[in-house]
Amino acid sequence: MLTVDGLQAGYGHAQVLFDVSLQVNEGELITLMGRNGMGKTTTVRSVMGLLGPRGGRIVFDGKDIHGAAPERVARLGAGLVPEGRQVFPTLTVRENLIATAANRLNRPDPWTLDKVYALFPRMKERAGQMAGTLSGGEQQMLAVGRALMTNPKLLILDEATEGLAPVIRAEIWHVIEQLKAQGQSILLIDKNIAVLKRLADRHYILEKGNVVWSGTGADLDRDAERVHAYVGV
Ligand SMILES: Nc1ncnc2c1ncn2[C@@H]1O[C@H](COP(=O)(O)OP(=O)(O)OP(=O)(O)O)[C@@H](O)[C@H]1O
Numbered sequence: 001m002l003t004v005d006g007l008q009a010g011y012g013h014a015q016v017l018f019d020v021s022l023q024v025n026e027g028e029l030i031t032l033m034g035r036n037g038m039g040k041t042t043t044v045r046s047v048m049g050l051l052g053p054r055g056g057r058i059v060f061d062g063k064d065i066h067g068a069a070p071e072r073v074a075r076l077g078a079g080l081v082p083e084g085r086q087v088f089p090t091l092t093v094r095e096n097l098i099a100t101a102a103n104r105l106n107r108p109d110p111w112t113l114d115k116v117y118a119l120f121p122r123m124k125e126r127a128g129q130m131a132g133t134l135s136g137g138e139q140q141m142l143a144v145g146r147a148l149m150t151n152p153k154l155l156i157l158d159e160a161t162e163g164l165a166p167v168i169r170a171e172i173w174h175v176i177e178q179l180k181a182q183g184q185s186i187l188l189i190d191k192n193i194a195v196l197k198r199l200a201d202r203h204y205i206l207e208k209g210n211v212v213w214s215g216t217g218a219d220l221d222r223d224a225e226r227v228h229a230y231v232g233v
Contacts, residue, residue: 001026001061001154001185002047002078008055009046015054016042018209024154029176029186031196034206035232040189041083043206044158047187048080049073061153077105079152083159083189085143089132093123096131096142101149116145119175137168144175153185160190173199191233193220205230 007020017039024030032040045051047058049070058066065073088096094113103110117124120141126134131142140161147155160176161169173195180186180199190196196203197217205213207230213223220227 001028002187003059004043004047004056005058006056007043007046007053007058009042009051009053011051016209017046020056020206020209020211022204022211022214024185024187026185027180027183028201029180029188029199031200031203032187032189032206033191033193033196033203033227033231035230038206039209040206041158042209044080044156044187044189047073047156048078074150075104077151077153079147079150079155081140081143081147081155081157081160083162085136085139087131087134087139087142087146089130091131092128093131093134093142094127096146097123097149100146103151105151105153107151110151111148113149116148119148119178120145135168137164137171140164140168140172141175144172148179154187155179155184156187158189160188161192162190191231193227193231193233197221 002024004020004022007017009017020043032043034040042051046053049068049072053066060076060078063076088099091099097113097116122138123141123145126138131139134142161172177199197220202216203214203220204211213227213230
């Protein structure tokens with residue numbers, strides 16, 4: 001589904017990513033962890049075509065997307081829930097959901113408003129409310145719903161539950177678990193090792209722009225001390 005190989009990227013004179021390699025296979029839930037500023041968002045932005053990579057290789061669904069424009073990456077089926085949600089504040093919940101809706105890959109059973117409302121009943125209750133007036137947790141639900149409405153082959157969540165109340169976090173985790181059970185491929189950035197260990201297939205840890213650790217949940221347990229030091233939790 002997604003192969004990132006030796007990715008290098010940066011901003012201006014500053015190189016941020018030195019050697020990032022990771023793989024997401026079809027139907028897998030893969031995590032990218034690491035302390036603040038280690039390059040997780042930069043990796044995601046490079047994959048989405050929002051930042052031009054300086055070296056390495058990015059292959060998505062069999063196509064080389066190194067240096068591809070963001071529209072092309074989205075059209076190929078990558079859906080992003082960006083850090084800080086970035087919902088359209090002056091559109092209603094319903095308008096946010098339909099604004100970017102598309103079934104570009106002609107899925108036989110595409111996401112619809114009703115399906116998103118079934119996943120997040122709260123979005124149905126607030127369908128007519130301006131998105132800018134939603135709570136942070138509700139905005140995150142909306143951002144996930146909006147990404148699903150693009151029927152992505154790969155769903156990427158940057159900071160899936162950062163700054164959310166525990167009860168909302170649990171709700172987001174539950175939804176991610178359901179999506180995984182439906183076969184959705186997911187790349188997830190978060191720091192909640194205890195939950196991720198249970199849900200994800202494999203994990204990658206970034207340290208100063210390099211992947212310094214990768215493994216399964218069982219590997220995480222074996223290497224707990226090192227992993228916690230890297231992730232800083
Ligand atoms: N637009 C930018 N211009 C210059 N430097 C940037 C820019 N965006 C990020 N950086 C720098 O790149 C480095 C990696 O940032 P990045 O956002 O990828 O980290 P992160 O691991 O996602 O951390 P966080 O969890 O804080 O978002 C940081 O040192 C950051 O200051």
